[in-house]
Amino acid sequence: MAEFTITIKDQLLSFQTNKNIFSPGSLDRGTAAMLSVVEFSPQDKVLDLGCGYGPVGILAAKFTAPGQVTMCDISEDALQLSRQNAARNRIAPDALHILQSDGLRAISDSNYTKILSNPPYHTDFSVAKGFIEDGFSHLKTGGVMYMVTKRRDWYKNKFISVFGGVHIDEIDGYYVFTAEKREGKKQTGHIGFGMPVPKAGNPQKLSKKLARKEKRKRHGSL
Numbered sequence: 001m002a003e004f005t006i007t008i009k010d011q012l013l014s015f016q017t018n019k020n021i022f023s024p025g026s027l028d029r030g031t032a033a034m035l036s037v038v039e040f041s042p043q044d045k046v047l048d049l050g051c052g053y054g055p056v057g058i059l060a061a062k063f064t065a066p067g068q069v070t071m072c073d074i075s076e077d078a079l080q081l082s083r084q085n086a087a088r089n090r091i092a093p094d095a096l097h098i099l100q101s102d103g104l105r106a107i108s109d110s111n112y113t114k115i116l117s118n119p120p121y122h123t124d125f126s127v128a129k130g131f132i133e134d135g136f137s138h139l140k141t142g143g144v145m146y147m148v149t150k151r152r153d154w155y156k157n158k159f160i161s162v163f164g165g166v167h168i169d170e171i172d173g174y175y176v177f178t179a180e181k182r183e184g185k186k187q188t189g190h191i192g193f194g195m196p197v198p199k200a201g202n203p204q205k206l207s208k209k210l211a212r213k214e215k216r217k218r219h220g221s222l
C-alpha cells in the first residue's frame with residue numbers, strides 16, 4: 001500500500017493506493033493536466049469514468065453535492081480504494097454513487113453535465129471508442145466530455161465524428177480533449193485551437209459543382 005497527499009484546485013486531498021492500480025503513489029500527470037482545464041460548479045452532475053482510486057470524483061464532490069457524482073470502474077479493487085479514499089477526505093462513501101461498470105454499461109443516467117476520463121491508451125482504441133460513443137449519449141445537451149491521452153490524431157478524429165467537434169489542449173506532454181454535446185445530432189465543431197473543421201467531401205467534385213454554378217450564372221446574365 002502507498003499513501004500520498006496533494007493539493008488540487010486549493011483542495012488538500014489524501015489518497016491510499018496499491019501497486020495493482022494505475023499510478024500508485026502519486027497523481028499521474030495526465031489526470032493533473034485534465035483537471036487543470038476543468039472547472040466544477042455546484043450544479044454539475046459528474047461521471048468519473050474509470051475512476052481508479054478516485055481522485056477525480058472525490059475532487060468533484062468537493063465542489064458539488066456528493067450525490068451528484070458517480071464514480072465507476074471495472075476493477076472492484078479500485079472501487080474499494082475509492083470508497084476508502086472518500087472517507088479519508090471526509091466524504092461519506094454512501095453519499096457518492098460508486099459502482100462497478102464495464103465502461104458505461106451499468107450507467108443508467110443520461111443527464112451528466114461533465115464526464116471525465118483518462119482511458120487506457122496503451123492498448124488498442126476499443127476502450128476509448130466505447131467511452132466516447134457511450135459518453136455522448138450519457139451527457140445532457142450542453143454537457144461536456146473531457147479526456148486525456150498521450151495520442152492525438154485518432155482521438156481528435158473520433159471526437160469529431162461523434163460530437164461534431166473538439167478542442168485540444170497540449171499540457172505537460174499530454175493531450176486534453178474537450179467536447180460539448182450541442183443541440184441536434186452533432187455540433188458544428190472545431191479542432192485544435194479553434195481551427196475550423198473542413199467539410200467532408202471530394203474537393204474535385206466540389207470544384208466542378210461550383211464551376212457549373214458559375215457557368216449557369218454567366219449564361220443567365222447574357
